[in-house]
Amino acid sequence: MAPVAVGDSIPSVDLFENTPGNKVNIADLCKGKKVVIFGVPGAFTPGCSKTHLPGYVAKADEIKGKGVDEIVCVSVNDPFVMEAWGANQNVGDKVRMLADTGASLAKALEIDLDLSAVLGSVRCKRFSMLVEDGKVAKLNIEPDGTGLTCSLAEAII
Numbered sequence: 001m002a003p004v005a006v007g008d009s010i011p012s013v014d015l016f017e018n019t020p021g022n023k024v025n026i027a028d029l030c031k032g033k034k035v036v037i038f039g040v041p042g043a044f045t046p047g048c049s050k051t052h053l054p055g056y057v058a059k060a061d062e063i064k065g066k067g068v069d070e071i072v073c074v075s076v077n078d079p080f081v082m083e084a085w086g087a088n089q090n091v092g093d094k095v096r097m098l099a100d101t102g103a104s105l106a107k108a109l110e111i112d113l114d115l116s117a118v119l120g121s122v123r124c125k126r127f128s129m130l131v132e133d134g135k136v137a138k139l140n141i142e143p144d145g146t147g148l149t150c151s152l153a154e155a156i157i
Helices: 026-030 046-058 060-064 079-088 104-108
Strands: 014-016 023-025 034-040 070-075 096-099 112-114 122-124 127-132 135-141
Touching (some): 026 034, 034 046, 046 060, 046 070, 046 079, 104 122
Antiparallel strands (some): 014 023
16 A cells, blocks of 8 residues: 555544544544645654644644634654643644544555654654545655655645
């Protein structure tokens, strides 16, 4: 198989919002909607906290003004970390913070990245995608998996 591509359906994977009891199926979330999903290697890491997430928070109104219903940040972390990171970054209702606890989404999209040596586990490559009614309409995956070029908020608009 190959990594996710434009035209692919979003896989039916459960992610978690705020607590382990609050499951969010990403495929269900995207049905009948226009959703921007971006993934980061780790919450509270420098590139993610100084550039990637803040860019989406700052551009949320502009992105949503183009017909996007939701903006979702995904990271291989636990839901408590994602909630705390969202609070730390003042995301409010601009960006939903979803935890991919076992890297299920990253693996299903084939954008998992073994960062065990530095972050302790398999994570996801840095990416952004526009999903329209459950199908990937636009996709940006960082060539090296962790860079901050094509997956920034400016590139998805």
